Amino acid sequence: MSVRQDRPREAFSVGPERSLDNTPDHDPVGDGLRQAARRMVGIGVFSGVINIMMLSGSVYMMQVYDRVIPSRNLATLFGLTLMVLLAYLIQGYFDALRARMLCRVATIFDAGLQHSIHNALATLPLRGAKPMLMQQPLRDLDQLRGFMSSMGPTAFLDMPWIPIFLIGLFLFHPLIGLTALAGMIAIVAVTLAIERLSRGSVKTATETMAMRQVIADATQRNAEVLRALGMMDRFSQRWQQVNERYLRENLRATDLTSNLGSGAKVLRFVLQSGMLGMGAYLVVSEQASGGVMMASSILMGRALAPVEVALSSWKQLVAARQGIARLRDICRATAKPPAPPIALPRPYRELSVQELSVVAPGTNRPIVSNISFALKAGTGLALLGASASGKTSLSKALVGIWPAQHGVVRLDGAALDQWPNQELGRHIGYLPQDVALFDGTVAENIARFDQDATSDSILKAARIAGVHDLILRLPEGYSTRIGQGGMSLSAGQRQRVGLARAIFGDPFLVVLDEPNANLDADGENALSQAIAMMRKNQSIVVVISHRPSALAALNMAMVLYDGKAIAFGTTQEVFARVAGQKLQAPPAQQAVAGPNPNNNGNNNNSNRPPNNNRPPRRAALAEKV
The missing domain is CATH 3.40.50.300 (P-loop containing nucleotide triphosphate hydrolases)
Structure with a gap:
């Protein structure tokens, strides 16, 4: 049976524009934005056509007041009406086309970042990131894609046409142009005030929304435990507290943008009415015609339309800008290291660990300290020790999940980071406690x-x-x-x-963490046979287990205590020392080389740690091991 399947056809391809550069200075978000900006140039052409068509209403109004009404010529009215209807149809077509193009630009931007975003989602938990930050890249990308495909970007595509509309108003009359310019400056000032005041509240609302999502995810994953242990009401209270804070911050941000947006809208209405009043004054003083009065009011409304769209989507714009900054930082911090220039062969000789110290992600306290050993192909190592002695932490370092704080893990002399992750994964087998x-x-x-x-x-x-x-x-x-x-x-x-x-x-290296924790007798027999078969195939097998049935097929053993190796050798001699309560702590600097796995325990005693620095409670430790 083959799991080979037809690959789904990709809806969007980023083609050669997608960069494979993984250097620390690489900015995939910036690259995606620059590519989107280049595509926006074409959309800007459609915006130009739309804005030109927008002038048709003003021209139609001016012609009706200045030509049709004085001449009472219905044929002229009919012809002008057909022309303005055609202009409106062209405007509507290009407007719909622009919206579709924006949606596709946003989708291509999203598709181009999927590799970096997925890598960040897989890397952040291994870096000790807070739970509220682990899903933040995906939320930020959704927020940014949603803004790019909305009407928000159209405001910035239409803003270059505002000076052209202002020039047209100045051509009608200088007083009309000055009135429009003063109103535009006032609206821009309100916009800057919105930017300054809403930045903090939008950021806080985004952070509390992430905290709420973390609690929601934890509730879904652990629903059985919450129900069985009667913890539903307690988690409900935590949910309500975080949700109330989110609603409060979101309400605050919405109130702020709504108040300022309403103020800007009132200012726009005042400006349009003021434009009518100025036009009426000019008509009365015989400095302009009635058509100019009506056309200037319509043209002023069109000049203010981009500002109004920007104000209505300002909250989403601020959130998108903050999301871009977070995405850039996260993608840079989680970028894959550059691929090695030389493809290494499959390891087949040995695993060596040299003065290895390991810390949990996000902490500084070593869990495993100064571990050194070597295993030849075909060796089976039992990793023993009491709970919290560092066994699982060491196993994670052996397979490259947790990076070493100090020291190195090597396969056939090459450090783990000399293989790309996908290639290294082919040479490693790993069974964690949580399968x-x-x-x-x-x-x-x-x-x-x-x-x-x-x-x-x-x-x-x-x-x-x-x-x-x-x-x-x-x-x-x-x-x-x-x-x-x-x-x-x-x-x-x-x-x-x-x-x-x-x-x-x-795989050459197989690490099994409590592989028989849930197995019955048949399963344990199958596990022992599997370990023997892997060793026969010249794989190195490392097993963590508290049950002796899983250790029968192993020929080497290491005992950890408080993150340090206090015994290493063949299983016979290590178990004999444990039984005799002769375990000793290693010196500060230890370099223990593994004996030949084929010597049946007849190695010399030079590989044993010196008998000093006796650990406390050794009898209790021996009993646990």
């Missing part, structure tokens, strides 16, 4: 959603993991959809499918 399956079929999950995976490779991984027969008993076999998180499978089934996923592709 983390994905919505899809069993075959897709085992194949790591590789569309080029073959049926033979999937079946091979399933058979080594001992889960082939179990999968065949599912309703649709390998084609069974397991739902988000593997919700349609039991905990044991999820763990065994996750083991097959870790084995898929014959």
Whole structure:
């Protein structure tokens, strides 16, 4: 069975404009905005046609007052009416075309950033980002795309035509032009006031909305626990507090923009009425015609239209600007490192860890300190220790999830960061405590959603993991959809499918964190056989487990205590030392080389840590191990 599928046809392609530069100075958001700006030039041409057609109403009004009414010529009226109707149809067509083009420019901008945004969503949790920030890039991108496809950008496309309308008003009469210019300056001043006053409130409203979304996501993920433990009302109170704060900040921002926007609208009405009054004065004083009076009022309304559109969408504009700044910072901080110029071969000799220290993302306190060891191909290592001793943190560093604060992890002498993530993933198998399956079929999950995976490779991984027969008993076999998180499978089934996923592709390094936590006797036997098979295939297997059944197929062991390696060697000698309560703490600087896994424990004692710095409560530790 192959998981090869027809790739969906992309609706939009960014083509050669999409940059693959991953240097730290690369700004994908800025690149996308510049490409969108170039596309906006073409839309600006349509805006020019629309604004020219907008003059037809003023011209029609002036001709009716100055020519048709005095001459009482109905043929002229009929001809002018047909002409203005045609102008309105052309204006409507280009207006709809402009709106469609804006929507497509926004969609292409979104599509061009998807790679960077998804990389940020996958990287932020590994950097210790706050929960409210983890989904912020996607929200900012949605906000920015929504603004770009709305009528907001049309205001800026129409604003270059405002001086042309003002020149036309000056041509009607200098007093009309001066009145329009004074009103325009007043409206611009109100606009700047809106920008200054609304910036903080919009930012606060965005942050509280993110906090509300975090609580909503946590409630959905943990609905069963909340119901079973009677925590619904308590989380409801937390939700209400955050939601009330969001509503309060949003109301404050809306009130501010509404008040100032209403003030600007009143100013516009005053200006238009003042324009009529000025025109009437000029007509009475015989300095202008009635047609000029009406045309100037219409032309003034058209000159103010872009400002009115900008004011009505100012809140969205401020949010989009703040989103651009956040997107730029996040995309730069989470940019992938540049691809190595040389493609490294598949590792096959050894795993070496040199003076490794690991901290949790977002913290500075080392969880694992100064660990050094080496494992040859075909070695199986049992990683032992009491809870919170650093086992899981070390395992995450071994597979490259958490970067090393100090030291390095090497495969065949090459540090992990010398491989691109996708290439490194082919050489590593990993089964975390939380198996983390994905919505899809069993075959897709085992194949790591590789569309080029073959049926033979999937079946091979399933058979080594001992889960082939179990999968065949599912309703649709390998084609069974397991739902988000593997919700349609039991905990044991999820763990065994996750083991097959870790084995898929014959990885060189396989790290299993509590792989038998949910397994029955048959599952544990299958796990032991899988470990033996992987070692026979010259893979290095590292297993974290508190149950001895998973350790029987391993030949090496390491004991961690408080983030330090206090014992390392063959399983026989390490277990003997644990049983005899002879565990010793390592010195500050440790460099332990792994013995040959084929010497059956007959290594010399030079690889043992010196017997000093005895840790406290060693008897209790030995009992836990």
